[in-house]
Amino acid sequence: xxxxxxxxxxxxxxxxxxxxxxxxxxxxxxxxxxxxxxxxxxxxxxxxxxxxxxxxxxxxxxxxxxxxxxxxxxxxxxxxxxxxxxxxxxxxxxxxxxxxxxxxxxxxxxxxxxxxxxxxxxxxxxxxxxxxxxxxxxxxxxxxxxxxxxxxxxxxxxxxxxxxxxxxxxxxxxxxxxxxxxxxxxxxxxxxxxxxxxxxxxxxxxxxxxxxxxxxxxxxxxxxxxxxxxxxxxxxxxxxxxxxxxxxxxxxxxxxxxxxxxxxxxxxxxxxxxxxxxxxxxxxxxxxxxxxxxxxxxxxxxxxxxxxxxxxxxxxxxxxxxxxxxxxxxxxxxxxxxxxxxxxxxxxxxxxxxxxxxxxxxxxxxxxxxxxxxxxxxxxxxxxxxxxxxxxxxxxxxxxxxxxxxxxxxxxxxxxxxxxxxxxxxxxxxxxxxxxxxxxxxxxxxxxxxxxxxxxxxxxxxxxxxxxxxxxxxxxxxxxxxxxxxxxxxxxxxxxxxxxxxxxxxxxxxxxxxxxxxxxxxxxxxxxxxxxxxxxxxxxxxxxxxxxxxxxxx
Amino acid sequence: xxxxxxxxxxxxxxxxxxxxxxxxxxxxxxxxxxxxxxxxxxxxxxxxxxxxxxxxxxxxxxxxxxxxxxxxxxxxxxxxxxxxxxxxxxxxxxxxxxxxxxxxxxxxxxxxxxxxxxxxxxxxxxxxxxxxxxxxxxxxxxxxxxxxxxxxxxxxxxxxxxxxxxxxxxxxxxxxxxxxxxxxxxxxxxxxxxxxxxxxxxxxxxxxxxxxxxxxxxxxxxxxxxxxxxxxxxxxxxxxxxxxxxxxxxxxxxxxxxxxxxxxxxxxxxxxxxxxxxx
Numbered sequence: 001x002x003x004x005x006x007x008x009x010x011x012x013x014x015x016x017x018x019x020x021x022x023x024x025x026x027x028x029x030x031x032x033x034x035x036x037x038x039x040x041x042x043x044x045x046x047x048x049x050x051x052x053x054x055x056x057x058x059x060x061x062x063x064x065x066x067x068x069x070x071x072x073x074x075x076x077x078x079x080x081x082x083x084x085x086x087x088x089x090x091x092x093x094x095x096x097x098x099x100x101x102x103x104x105x106x107x108x109x110x111x112x113x114x115x116x117x118x119x120x121x122x123x124x125x126x127x128x129x130x131x132x133x134x135x136x137x138x139x140x141x142x143x144x145x146x147x148x149x150x151x152x153x154x155x156x157x158x159x160x161x162x163x164x165x166x167x168x169x170x171x172x173x174x175x176x177x178x179x180x181x182x183x184x185x186x187x188x189x190x191x192x193x194x195x196x197x198x199x200x201x202x203x204x205x206x207x208x209x210x211x212x213x214x215x216x217x218x219x220x221x222x223x224x225x226x227x228x229x230x231x232x233x234x235x236x237x238x239x240x241x242x243x244x245x246x247x248x249x250x251x252x253x254x255x256x257x258x259x260x261x262x263x264x265x266x267x268x269x270x271x272x273x274x275x276x277x278x279x280x281x282x283x284x285x286x287x288x289x290x291x292x293x294x295x296x297x298x299x300x301x302x303x304x305x306x307x308x309x310x311x312x313x314x315x316x317x318x319x320x321x322x323x324x325x326x327x328x329x330x331x332x333x334x335x336x337x338x339x340x341x342x343x344x345x346x347x348x349x350x351x352x353x354x355x356x357x358x359x360x361x362x363x364x365x366x367x368x369x370x371x372x373x374x375x376x377x378x379x380x381x382x383x384x385x386x387x388x389x390x391x392x393x394x395x396x397x398x399x400x401x402x403x404x405x406x407x408x409x410x411x412x413x414x415x416x417x418x419x420x421x422x423x424x425x426x427x428x429x430x431x432x433x434x435x436x437x438x439x440x441x442x443x444x445x446x447x448x449x450x451x452x453x454x455x456x457x458x459x460x461x462x463x464x465x466x467x468x469x470x471x472x473x474x475x476x477x478x479x480x481x482x483x484x485x486x487x488x489x490x491x492x493x494x495x496x497x498x499x500x501x502x503x504x505x506x507x508x509x510x511x512x513x514x515x516x517x518x519x520x521x522x523x524x525x526x527x528x529x530x531x532x533x534x535x536x537x538x539x540x541x542x543x544x545x546x547x548x549x550x551x552x553x554x
Numbered sequence: 555x556x557x558x559x560x561x562x563x564x565x566x567x568x569x570x571x572x573x574x575x576x577x578x579x580x581x582x583x584x585x586x587x588x589x590x591x592x593x594x595x596x597x598x599x600x601x602x603x604x605x606x607x608x609x610x611x612x613x614x615x616x617x618x619x620x621x622x623x624x625x626x627x628x629x630x631x632x633x634x635x636x637x638x639x640x641x642x643x644x645x646x647x648x649x650x651x652x653x654x655x656x657x658x659x660x661x662x663x664x665x666x667x668x669x670x671x672x673x674x675x676x677x678x679x680x681x682x683x684x685x686x687x688x689x690x691x692x693x694x695x696x697x698x699x700x701x702x703x704x705x706x707x708x709x710x711x712x713x714x715x716x717x718x719x720x721x722x723x724x725x726x727x728x729x730x731x732x733x734x735x736x737x738x739x740x741x742x743x744x745x746x747x748x749x750x751x752x753x754x755x756x757x758x759x760x761x762x763x764x765x766x767x768x769x770x771x772x773x774x775x776x777x778x779x780x781x782x783x784x785x786x787x788x789x790x791x792x793x794x795x796x797x798x799x800x801x802x803x804x805x806x807x808x809x810x811x812x813x814x815x816x817x818x819x820x821x822x823x824x825x826x827x828x829x830x831x832x833x
Binding site: 058098179280288 | 576578579580581611612615618619621622623625626639640643662665666667668669670680681682684688689690691692694695696697698699756757758
């Protein structure tokens with residue numbers, strides 16, 4: 001049934017394209033009448049076993065030796081319609097399961113959108129969110145194997161120029177299938193500005209509700225699971241859960257202030273840290289719990305006169321919201337909780353990432369940037385995260401300065417200090433807090449308008465986990481096409497985690513860019529770690545081998 | 555006019571929230587002391603194949619959960635712990651390597667866990683699940699669900715063990731209560747319970763950890779032997795295997811698990827039985 005529907009959709013898309021190709025040019029120029037665009041992204045990996053860095057014991061290293069992930073999106077717009085289809089490919093992929101191998105390919109997404117005066121209609125696999133995404137966000141993060149598209153319908157109506165109402169219903173995408181829970185939601189977004197000329201303030205308020213109804217099979221499994229609990233741990237169970245949110249952005253001159261409060265009705269969810277009492281009076285860790293949830297999030301920003309300040313605060317309590325309470329990892333999330341940590345880009349400053357703790361988190365982040373002149377700039381950032389019992393989860397103090405000398409060279413450098421609760425973030429009981437001090441520097445020198453060299457280095461000093469690391473990179477660029485880089489990551493005072501053995505992770509990259517096409521060929525030795533995007537993280541296993549990547553837009 | 559639009563909007567939002575009221579499902583209590591909680595064996599038994607490893611810090615919690623479930627379901631639940639994957643590489647000081655080729659092959663055959671500990675329940679792909687491998691938070695509920703099933707096969711497993719030669723012979727009489735379509739495979743697993751050896755736990759690397767239900771060997775290929783005859787109502791089939799137990803195994807802790815599963819992409823276990831040498 002689904003295949004037939006898809007074939008029909010593809011046929012319509014093809015017919016529209018052919019019709020446009022044949023007849024479209026006679027009516028008016030193609031570029032005014034229609035638009036065909038798309039993008040292509042692929043990574044092919046060739047696995048070379050290396051037991052020293054733990055790149056063994058997985059099917060890719062043992063026998064498959066090759067894996068690939070690829071996506072190709074095609075968009076077509078005409079006659080007020082927007083149509084899109086995307087082909088997804090996973091061959092021997094460990095993107096979905098870092099311990100396993102996943103092979104599947106097919107149509108990963110299609111959609112149709114139409115605007116009829118004030119009414120907007122969409123069908124297919126849709127990406128959307130309410131507010132900042134705290135109660136609902138359907139999005140894609142390919143590197144984290146997240147594709148939470150809503151497979152369903154959405155309607156929007158413009159009440160007037162400043163107010164819009166939106167409603168949607170459907171199921172959440174699950175690779176090439178869907179979850180069974182039904183998701184529906186409604187939201188209203190507005191914009192308020194005084195009519196007086198010269199007024200410098202505005203409001204952008206909104207509110208929304210999202211409901212999730214579990215299917216019988218899931219609730220039966222929940223009930224049967226709770227049935228195995230002793231009375232002290234026994235809880236209720238529900239089919240329906242609702243998330244509600246109200247938010248507003250106040251803009252006044254150089255200031256911007258966002259506030260959002262969200263509430264989730266009581267539901268069953270898995271708490272991996274909860275203590276369960278077993279039938280023989282022994283205890284174990286992890287059980288289903290039943291509670292409501294809340295999030296309060298605010299962000300205050302100022303930008304002017306070379307000074308930029310951002311202050312963020314968030315309090316989260318029991319706000320895990322998934323399509324299925326038994327889902328783990330990054331799968332099945334209905335919502336997205338913003339992370340109050342800095343997005344680091346250097347290899348070692350980005351090594352320890354603080355994933356958002358949906359069950360309990362008290363987080364604060366402050367970021368100050370001050371540009372003394374066009375040549376000199378400073379940045380200071382602090383992240384402060386505790387759990388609701390006021391225990392330390394994460395601290396980061398980051399200072400960086402940039403100095404630019406004419407157009408000839410740029411020097412930047414700074415210091416990062418981190419305290420990272422590895423026991424919580426990586427679910428490794430009893431391991432100590434990882435404390436790091438990481439100085440870093442980067443130097444960019446332009447030989448002429450085309451050729452430049454970039455050198456970066458970082459040293460992470462820590463007594464925990466793998467011990468001290470040093471990282472160095474040299475990159476030579478020939479604009480606009482070529483870029484070559486060589487890097488090395490080395491733990492020069494290893495701990496017992498590697499049985500005292502110092503590990504080396506070299507990497508060589510060649511990049512070629514031609515227009516909107518970028519190709520890369522890399523020889524990689526990569527340490528196992530946690531990779532995050534916006535506070536959502538996944539385990540990235542050790543990698544040893546060769547990678548070939550292609551990114552293209554058209 | 556503007557007020558009407560906003561009142562209309564408020565009504566729509568209220569309508570949405572009315573659905574908050576519902577009849578909540580009733581939760582039975584299998585662990586309550588005043589209720590009958592030892593399940594009588596039925597035709598269908600449940601096999602839980604847990605994937606674990608001596609370097610897996612979370613795996614003792616999985617083992618605890620299986621012990622808890624065995625306490626609830628009794629002999630209707632049969633547990634096999636398979637040491638496989640990169641967490642199962644032994645420590646230098648480990649007394650033995652519990653990682654065996656059949657276990658690694660089963661890890662592959664049963665679709666690789668995304669995290670440890672993980673287990674498959676009767677090798678069944680449950681409704682709403684993408685994988686055979688499931689996290690421990692859902693084991694209890696799915697086992698309870700499987701208990702309601704009836705199996706069309708009756709397995710009578712008998713062991714003959716010679717302590718002098720350490721020769722172990724297994725004889726399984728398979729009886730079909732009704733005709734079965736499709737093809738099936740028959741597997742014989744040898745399991746040793748209560749092995750004391752090193753294990754990473756949340757506290758430390760413990761030298762005296764008690765490993766439960768460890769898969770030690772298989773008398774058949776990892777994916778079983780093909781059953782060449784068709785199952786018709788009342789038909790019987792006898793399977794015999796034998797092996798010599800290695801000297802390091804404690805015979806009284808050894809049991810044999812036999813199972814019949816579908817020879818198809820589904821791989822679902824139709825029936826399973828376990829008998830210990832000491833029984």
